[in-house]
Amino acid sequence: xxxxxxxxxxxxxxxxxxxxxxxxxxxxxxxxxxxxxxxxxxxxxxxxxxxxxxxxxxxxxxxxxxxxxxxxxxxxxxxxxxxxxxxxxxxxxxxxxxxxxxxxxxxxxxxxxxxxxxxxxxxxxxxxxxxxxxxxxxxxxxxxxxxxxxxxxxxxxx
Numbered sequence: 001x002x003x004x005x006x007x008x009x010x011x012x013x014x015x016x017x018x019x020x021x022x023x024x025x026x027x028x029x030x031x032x033x034x035x036x037x038x039x040x041x042x043x044x045x046x047x048x049x050x051x052x053x054x055x056x057x058x059x060x061x062x063x064x065x066x067x068x069x070x071x072x073x074x075x076x077x078x079x080x081x082x083x084x085x086x087x088x089x090x091x092x093x094x095x096x097x098x099x100x101x102x103x104x105x106x107x108x109x110x111x112x113x114x115x116x117x118x119x120x121x122x123x124x125x126x127x128x129x130x131x132x133x134x135x136x137x138x139x140x141x142x143x144x145x146x147x148x149x150x151x152x153x154x155x156x157x158x
Contacts, residue, residue: 053093055082059087060102062076063076067106067110068130072100107131107140108141108144110128112145114128114129115149116153117157117158125149
């Protein structure tokens with residue numbers, strides 16, 4: 001409860017007025033709490049790319065630049081000049097998750113930003129994030145955030 005009070009205060013305070021809703025949302029995420037929480041909603045934490053494996057850091061950078069494109073383990077492996085087996089092993093060692101789960105998480109993170117900062121429809125956001133369809137975006141978004149894209153937009157849009 002105290003974090004929610006701090007977050008509510010911040011979103012209505014000078015931070016939101018001086019720096020905008022995006023800053024207030026970033027601060028709420030830093031505090032590990034959305035500006036206002038609906039029941040059962042997952043917390044939103046910014047991800048930080050690993051620094052321990054320069055090859056994997058390069059793969060991550062490339063993936064982030066190509067999130068809107070169809071990505072498969074094979075296509076990422078081809079780009080990184082690694083076999084899929086080596087890519088799987090090194091990526092999991094560096095990030096703690098599989099390549100495709102990480103890609104889905106980053107696509108959802110990009111969708112969150114677009115939902116917060118634009119008035120684009122869910123279909124447009126899905127394509128800009130590489131999901132291919134609004135239904136695919138909804139499935140992944142809900143699985144990772146326990147919130148629908150429209151509910152997320154109502155909660156976080158400035």
